[in-house]
Amino acid sequence: MARKPLDYDQLNENVKKVQYAVRGELYLRASELQKEGKRIIFTNVGNPHALGQKPLTFPRQVVALCQAPFLLDDPNVGLIFPADAIARAKHYLAMAPGGLGAYSDSRGIPGIRKEVAEFIQRRDGYPSDPELIYLTDGASKGVMQMLNAIIRNERDGILVPVPQYPLYSAAISLFGGSLVPYYLEEEANWGLDIVSTCQSVASARAKGMTVRAMVIINPGNPTGQCLSEANIREILRFCYEENLVLLADEVYQENIYQDERPFISARKVLFDMGPPLSREVQLVSFHTVSKGYWGECGQRGGYFEMTNLPPKTVDEIYKVASIALSPNVPGQIFMGLMVNPPKPGDISYPKYASERSNILPFTYFKAILGSLRRRARIMTDGFNSCRNVVCNFTEGAMYSFPQIRLPPRAIEAAKRAGKEPDVFYCLKLLEATGISTVPGSGFGQKEGVFHLRTTILPAEEDFPAIMSSFKKFNDSFMEQYEGYSRM
Amino acid sequence: MARKPLDYDQLNENVKKVQYAVRGELYLRASELQKEGKRIIFTNVGNPHALGQKPLTFPRQVVALCQAPFLLDDPNVGLIFPADAIARAKHYLAMAPGGLGAYSDSRGIPGIRKEVAEFIQRRDGYPSDPELIYLTDGASKGVMQMLNAIIRNERDGILVPVPQYPLYSAAISLFGGSLVPYYLEEEANWGLDIVSTCQSVASARAKGMTVRAMVIINPGNPTGQCLSEANIREILRFCYEENLVLLADEVYQENIYQDERPFISARKVLFDMGPPLSREVQLVSFHTVSKGYWGECGQRGGYFEMTNLPPKTVDEIYKVASIALSPNVPGQIFMGLMVNPPKPGDISYPKYASERSNILPFTYFKAILGSLRRRARIMTDGFNSCRNVVCNFTEGAMYSFPQIRLPPRAIEAAKRAGKEPDVFYCLKLLEATGISTVPGSGFGQKEGVFHLRTTILPAEEDFPAIMSSFKKFNDSFMEQYEGYSRM
Numbered sequence: 001m002a003r004k005p006l007d008y009d010q011l012n013e014n015v016k017k018v019q020y021a022v023r024g025e026l027y028l029r030a031s032e033l034q035k036e037g038k039r040i041i042f043t044n045v046g047n048p049h050a051l052g053q054k055p056l057t058f059p060r061q062v063v064a065l066c067q068a069p070f071l072l073d074d075p076n077v078g079l080i081f082p083a084d085a086i087a088r089a090k091h092y093l094a095m096a097p098g099g100l101g102a103y104s105d106s107r108g109i110p111g112i113r114k115e116v117a118e119f120i121q122r123r124d125g126y127p128s129d130p131e132l133i134y135l136t137d138g139a140s141k142g143v144m145q146m147l148n149a150i151i152r153n154e155r156d157g158i159l160v161p162v163p164q165y166p167l168y169s170a171a172i173s174l175f176g177g178s179l180v181p182y183y184l185e186e187e188a189n190w191g192l193d194i195v196s197t198c199q200s201v202a203s204a205r206a207k208g209m210t211v212r213a214m215v216i217i218n219p220g221n222p223t224g225q226c227l228s229e230a231n232i233r234e235i236l237r238f239c240y241e242e243n244l245v246l247l248a249d250e251v252y253q254e255n256i257y258q259d260e261r262p263f264i265s266a267r268k269v270l271f272d273m274g275p276p277l278s279r280e281v282q283l284v285s286f287h288t289v290s291k292g293y294w295g296e297c298g299q300r301g302g303y304f305e306m307t308n309l310p311p312k313t314v315d316e317i318y319k320v321a322s323i324a325l326s327p328n329v330p331g332q333i334f335m336g337l338m339v340n341p342p343k344p345g346d347i348s349y350p351k352y353a354s355e356r357s358n359i360l361p362f363t364y365f366k367a368i369l370g371s372l373r374r375r376a377r378i379m380t381d382g383f384n385s386c387r388n389v390v391c392n393f394t395e396g397a398m399y400s401f402p403q404i405r406l407p408p409r410a411i412e413a414a415k416r417a418g419k420e421p422d423v424f425y426c427l428k429l430l431e432a433t434g435i436s437t438v439p440g441s442g443f444g445q446k447e448g449v450f451h452l453r454t455t456i457l458p459a460e461e462d463f464p465a466i467m468s469s470f471k472k473f474n475d476s477f478m479e480q481y482e483g484y485s486r487m
Numbered sequence: 488m489a490r491k492p493l494d495y496d497q498l499n500e501n502v503k504k505v506q507y508a509v510r511g512e513l514y515l516r517a518s519e520l521q522k523e524g525k526r527i528i529f530t531n532v533g534n535p536h537a538l539g540q541k542p543l544t545f546p547r548q549v550v551a552l553c554q555a556p557f558l559l560d561d562p563n564v565g566l567i568f569p570a571d572a573i574a575r576a577k578h579y580l581a582m583a584p585g586g587l588g589a590y591s592d593s594r595g596i597p598g599i600r601k602e603v604a605e606f607i608q609r610r611d612g613y614p615s616d617p618e619l620i621y622l623t624d625g626a627s628k629g630v631m632q633m634l635n636a637i638i639r640n641e642r643d644g645i646l647v648p649v650p651q652y653p654l655y656s657a658a659i660s661l662f663g664g665s666l667v668p669y670y671l672e673e674e675a676n677w678g679l680d681i682v683s684t685c686q687s688v689a690s691a692r693a694k695g696m697t698v699r700a701m702v703i704i705n706p707g708n709p710t711g712q713c714l715s716e717a718n719i720r721e722i723l724r725f726c727y728e729e730n731l732v733l734l735a736d737e738v739y740q741e742n743i744y745q746d747e748r749p750f751i752s753a754r755k756v757l758f759d760m761g762p763p764l765s766r767e768v769q770l771v772s773f774h775t776v777s778k779g780y781w782g783e784c785g786q787r788g789g790y791f792e793m794t795n796l797p798p799k800t801v802d803e804i805y806k807v808a809s810i811a812l813s814p815n816v817p818g819q820i821f822m823g824l825m826v827n828p829p830k831p832g833d834i835s836y837p838k839y840a841s842e843r844s845n846i847l848p849f850t851y852f853k854a855i856l857g858s859l860r861r862r863a864r865i866m867t868d869g870f871n872s873c874r875n876v877v878c879n880f881t882e883g884a885m886y887s888f889p890q891i892r893l894p895p896r897a898i899e900a901a902k903r904a905g906k907e908p909d910v911f912y913c914l915k916l917l918e919a920t921g922i923s924t925v926p927g928s929g930f931g932q933k934e935g936v937f938h939l940r941t942t943i944l945p946a947e948e949d950f951p952a953i954m955s956s957f958k959k960f961n962d963s964f965m966e967q968y969e970g971y972s973r974m
Contacts, residue, residue, distance in 0.1 A: 005637055005699040005732045006769045008799040012639045012662075020809045045812075050585035057557060064555035067817075068547045071567060079563040096536035096785075103777075103784040137624055137787070140811040148661070150492055152499045170810045174635070175499075218613040233865070282493045290590075297590040298583075298816035312495040322507045323625040323657045325532075328815045329785035332553075416807045 017173040018168055019442070029344070030436035041466060043454040046221075046398040048295035051457045056084060056294065056355050058348045059337040063330055064390035066100055084347045092333050100329045104323040108135025108303070108486040109329070112336040116303050119339030124268035132306045132314065135335060137327045139251050139288040139302040144171045146247060146284050147302065149317060150213050151177035157204045159214040159244065161192065161202040162444035163451065165221040169444070173465045178205040180211055181444060186403065189392050190223040192216075195232045201242055212237070218394025219252040219263065222313065222443050222453040226261040226395045232269040236281055245282040251302075254292030257376045261395060267307055283307040289334045293356055297387050301331030302340075375456045375463060376400070382467035387456075387478045398457060401440070404450045404474075410481035422450040428477060431470045506929070507653055513913050517923035527921045528953060530941040531698040533708075533885040534726055535782035538944045543781060545572060545835045546824040550817055552576035553587055563603065571834045575714055579820050587816045593809040595622025595790070596816070603753040606826030610848050611755035619793045619801065622822060624814045626738050626775040626789040631658045633734060633771050633791065636804060637700050638664035644691045646684070646701040646731065650888065650933035656931070667691040667698055668931060673890060676879050677710040679703075681721045688729055700732040704752065705882025706739040709930050710942040711863075713882045715749040719756040732769040738789075739884040741779030744863045748882060754794055758853040770794040776821045778885070780843055788818030788825075862943045862950060863887070869954035872916075874965045885944060888927070891937050891961075897968035909937040915964060920956045 003010050027044055034040045042050065049055065061081055066089050071077050077086065093099055095111035107113065113130040120128035136142035144167075147158065151172065157180040160168045164181075172179045182197040184190040201211050216235060218227040227235075239246045248266035256263055267285055269276050289301035306314060342349040375392040383391035383402040391402035406414075406421050414424035422439035429452075430436055440451025458466055488550055490497050514531055521527045522929075529537065536542065548568055558564050564573065580586055582598035594600065600617040607615035623629035631654075634645065638659065644667040647655045648802050659666045668879050669684040671677040688698050703716040703722060714722075726733045735753035743750055752773055758765050764951035776788035793801060829836040863881040870878035870889040878889035893901075909926035916939075927938025945953055 002730055003731060006765075006771050006796050006800050008797060008803065009638065010699075011636050011800060011803060015636050015803055017805055018806055018810070020806055045590060047585065049588035052585075053588075055556075055586065055588050060557075064558070067554060068544075069542075070544060070547075070552035071551070074567050076566040079566065080558060081562050090829045098534065098539075098785070099542070100785050101536035101540075101542045101781075101783045103532060103534045105539070137815060138811065144811065149498050149502050167810060174807065174810070212497075212859045221956040243491060282491050294588075297589045298585070298587050298813065300813075300815040309493050311494060313493050313498060316498060316502055320502055320504055320509055323505070323661070324625060324631065324655060325723070326785065326787075328624060328787035328818055330817050331815055373716075414570065436518065438570055 005098040014174050014176045017168045019173070019194040020170045022437075024442060025423060026436060026438060029427060030430055032389050033430070033434070038434055040436050041458055041462075042428075042436050043458060044436050044438045046291065046457065047297050048398075048453050048457050049297065052456075052459055053295050053457075054355075055296065056352065058342055059294075059296075059334060059351050061085035061332055062088045062092065063338060065434075066092055066096075066333055067330070069093055069099055072257070082347045084342065088337070092336060096329060096333075100333075101326060102329070104329055106317055106324075106326050108327055108332050109336075112332050113303075114385055115336050115340050116305075120267070120305060124265055124271065126168070126268065126271045128305065132309070134306075134317065134321060135327050135332050136203055136302040136304060137331060138290060138297075139249070139286040139304070141300075141327075142286050142302055142304040143167060143247065143249065144174075144470050145317060145320060145476075147171045147177070147213075148175050149320070150315070151175040151243060154178055155209050157209040158210040159211060160202065161215065161217060161220070161223075162446075163222055163440065164215070164444055165217055165249070165446075168215055178204075178209060180209065182214075183446060184223055186392065186449075189395075190220055190225040190401075191229070192231055192235065194238055197238065202351050211242065211244060213247055215247045215249065216266065217249040218266070218447055219255060221252065221397050222247075222399045222401045222438075222440075223400050223453075224392065224394035224397050224401060226256060226258070226263065228261055229269055231272060232264065232266055234268050236266065236273060236277055240277050240281050245284065248283060248285045250285055251288045251291045253287065255398055256396045257373045258393075258395050263396070267305070270307065280308060282309055284309075289331065289338050292338070294334075296334050297332045299334045300328055300332040301395050303335060333337065345426065371455060371460045374417070375458075375460055378463050378467065379454070379456055382463075382471070386471050386474045389474065394456060400456055401443075401451050401453050403440075404452060405480065406450050407481040410477070414479065422452060425450065425477065426452050429470070429473055432473045432476075435466065435470060492678060500664045505657045506660070507657045511925075511929060512910060513923060513925060515918060516914060517873065517917055520917070520921070522595065522845040526919055527917075527923050528945055528949075529579060529923045529947060531923050531925045533778065533942050533944065533946050535885075536784065538658065538942075539946060540782050540944075541568050541842075542783065543839065545829055545839050546781070546783075546821060548572035548835075549575045549579065549824055550820055553579055553583075553820055554817070556580055556586055558838055559770045569834045577622070583816060583820075587820075589816070589817065590813040591816055592811050593811075594786060594805055595620075595814055595819050596823075598679070599819050600790075602823050602827050603792075607754070607792060611752055611758065613755065613758045615792065619796070620790055621793075621804065621808060622814050622819050623791060624818060625784075626736070626773040626786040626791070627654050627775060628787075629773050630654060630659060630734065630736065631661075632804060632807060634664070634700075635662050636800070636807070638662040641665055642696050644696040644698040646687065646698060648707070648710075649933075650706055650709050650927060650928055651702070652736070655702055660973070665691075667696065667753060669701075670933060671707070671710055673879065673936075676882075677707055677712040677888075679714070679718055679722065680764075681725055684725065687698070698729065698731060698928050700734055702734045702736065703753065704736040706742060708736075708739065708884050709886045709888045709927075709938075710879070710927075711748065711881035711884050711886050711888060713745070713880070716746055716751050716756055719751065720760060721755055723753065723757050723760060723764055727764050727768050732771065733773045735770060737772055738775045738778045740774065742859075742862045742885055743883045745880075745882050750883070754792070757794065767795060769796055771796075776825050777826070781821070781825055783821050786818045786821045787815055788821040790822060858947045859943060862945075862947055865950050865954065866941070866943050869958070871917050873958050873961045876961065880933040881943060885942050886903055887939050887943055888930075888938050890927075891939060893937050894965065894968040896970065897964070900968065909939060912937065912964065913939050916957070916960055919960045919963075920955065922957060
């Protein structure tokens with residue numbers, strides 16, 4: 001019988017090649033178990049609201065008013081909305097002819113792109129041009145747009161850190177390019193070794209590839225490290241010498257859990273270095289409303305900023321963005337609010353500041369300044385106290401990425417079950433404890449080395465139980481496969 | 488000097504090949520003129536709210552409450568929100584753990600997919616499976632996902648009506664496939680002639696292509712025709728015989744301006760035909776919150792439904808959707824509300840019904856039932872009264888697509904200016920009148936035949952002035968290039 005065009009074996013091979021572990025086998029099994037009534041602790045995706053984080057009040061008030069602009073004429077509106085939220089809603093509605101129901105320009109609303117440029121200038125100390133900032137439905141969509149423009153065929157290589165966030169490997173497969181790995185050094189706190197990165201490029205070139213871009217994720221996902229300024233300088237010099245576009249994924253720039261290495265943007269370091277680099281290196285930087293202390297994942301708001309891209313290329317990116325007409329408008333307004341939050345003196349500032357800081361018990365900024373720092377520490381220490389587990393401290397982002405030293409017999413058992421060893425371990429962990437993690441193989445790891453990724457987002461009061469449940473499972477797993485009794 | 492990876496000549500060729508006229512040269516020039524202070528009548532995009540249409544109140548109330556769930560505990564909430572909007576907000580929040588700030592499942596919120604399935608069942612009289620319905624950021628994103636799965640290389644052909652909506656040509660270029668045109672017959676009210684479509688397929692095959700899918704846009708964009716049931720049956724039989732996936736773009740299904748040919752979905756016709764077709768033909772149908780009497784373009788809500796696709800393919804589509812995590816959640820709730828609007832007996836029903844119908848002066852449902860019908864008629868008659876202009880009646884969708892018979896001298900003048908003849912005409916029209924249209928070449932047309940597309944969305948009271956301004960320009964244009972004085 002003739003195969004039909006949408007039968008599996010007839011699909012675009014690049015679609016079939018895509019792997020996306022964050023919502024892969026572990027997630028599907030966890031969803032099944034949840035349906036069966038088991039309590040699942042979802043630590044597989046950095047999705048803070050799904051784990052109980054409450055939204056900040058002020059931005060939600062503003063967007064609610066923008067959705068329901070007829071409320072602005074309601075005599076009772078002042079009873080449930082503060083005056084500055086009303087003023088801010090009017091501010092954004094004035095920028096958006098037709099309101100939230102109209103397509104915006106495909107690059108995003110000009111007034112909001114201007115607010116983003118002002119935020120970047122305040123952050124970096126260098127002016128930013130709104131015409132080079134495009135708003136997107138979350139950062140991932142922006143990354144995909146750029147990779148699609150860069151990748152021409154399977155000989156085009158993109159340098160990606162390993163371990164990496166699987167958006168990169170998945171998008172590179174989808175667009176038919178090649179991932180060129182550079183390995184982060186677990187023994188050096190997941191630092192980037194520029195010498196071995198050079199070797200990766202040389203070896204890819206020896207195979208006939210054209211390496212065209214380099215991805216950095218700072219702070220790291222899944223690895224949680226923060227890049228030092230010196231390291232970013234090395235990277236930029238490397239991109240300059242090797243003629244690579246730098247794609248700087250900086251979505252976790254507000255999620256920092258130590259004081260030694262604050263976040264510094266690749267763009268600031270580039271401009272600090274001065275010419276010729278500051279005028280030559282092509283850089284695209286990504287940000288989002290989904291992370292930080294906002295965690296507004298479901299709203300799908302993001303932006304990218306292009307540095308040193310020629311105008312004709314900027315126009316091409318605009319043209320492709322136009323095909324799907326415009327990013328969602330409410331997500332654009334969240335981006336405006338994120339880069340321009342209430343200021344001291346505003347009516348809503350005390351509430352906003354208190355939500356961000358320590359007064360309300362379960363808000364997130366407290367979490368960042370206090371609770372998430374503590375959780376990062378408790379989790380790292382907890383993993384390090386377990387048999388055959390070692391783990392670097394989570395300096396930033398939202399993840400812990402412990403190495404699990406699997407005994408040979410566990411590896412054999414996994415092979416018999418037809419699973420990757422780390423998938424085998426994570427499935428057992430899920431079945432025994434309800435903790436839903438992502439196996440390290442979903443992010444890439446050196447051969448024969450195994451990890452898992454967990455977010456540090458569960459509520460702090462649940463941590464002792466989670467860590468003790470993990471330890472108990474791990475002890476019994478190691479007991480079973482190391483077979484101490486017979487040694 | 489070495490070319491850099493994001494220099495124009497180094498970009499992915501498929502990106503460069505993309506053409507997207509709806510926001511092309513005419514739109515850019517119109518934006519410039521607007522900046523210079525000229526009054527522009529944007530009829531280039533079907534963007535009703537941008538042209539003054541007010542949003543329906545009830546869905547906006549519900550989504551505003553979902554954005555600001557803390558209002559549900561406010562003792563004053565009942566003063567500005569009706570009880571059924573409050574109840575509906577609770578209904579959707581209960582479906583979305585973590586609320587609007589959490590990523591949903593990448594296919595969309597299960598409860599809303601169920602509501603969509605119930606809507607389809609009510610519409611078509613056949614059950615629909617929520618597992619085969621995926622929510623998307625507008626219909627365009629869904630179309631792109633499916634074309635990406637279908638197109639493997641440049642020898643894969645997609646049958647697209649000409650004239651067509653340029654999403655299709657743009658996405659096919661971007662994914663590296665080939666557009667196989669089938670011509671709609673202007674003389675037969677833009678009907679599809681299955682014999683000439685057969686010839687298109689045969690001629691593509693003779694060139695070594697594999698034709699894999701067929702796109703229909705019903706009601707038509709830019710052509711405004713409604714397909715008859717008999718025509719859809721012919722199309723389905725053709726897809727069955729030629730082994731083509733049918734992609735049914737049905738986003739204008741509520742925009743119907745005559746009674747002879749009501750909208751009927753491709754899916755209903757397929758199931759009416761019974762086996763073997765009903766079990767064999769692979770069909771994907773698209774819908775949106777951006778059109779109909781909602782016009783909520785900026786919210787980016789849509790869905791597609793897959794019929795007769797094997798489960799492994801459905802899983803692959805899911806995997807690729809996962810890369811960007813989830814469609815925006817507010818847009819999903821708009822979709823839930825669209826398929827499940829207030830019912831008679833609900834508190835909000837009278838207001839909703841009155842907004843939809845004829846009581847409030849400027850709402851859209853009135854427009855559909857009355858004003859838009861009148862506008863479709865006034866526009867068609869107006870065009871047909873102009874020298875060298877002929878135009879089919881707009882039976883559905885939002886567009887009028889008159890043919891402009893350009894005199895040879897106008898074509899020569901365009902050539903000298905380095906423009907397509909229809910672009911030349913539309914630019915002159917824009918400069919003279921501020922009316923921003925899209926040249927027919929952006930949609931495709933037969934060689935030597937020229938059109939423009941305009942929406943029928945400007946306010947009814949502006950129509951006499953717009954049509955008279957058009958007529959005046961056209962008369963003077965024809966006068967200039969026909970040179971009657973010298974004949």
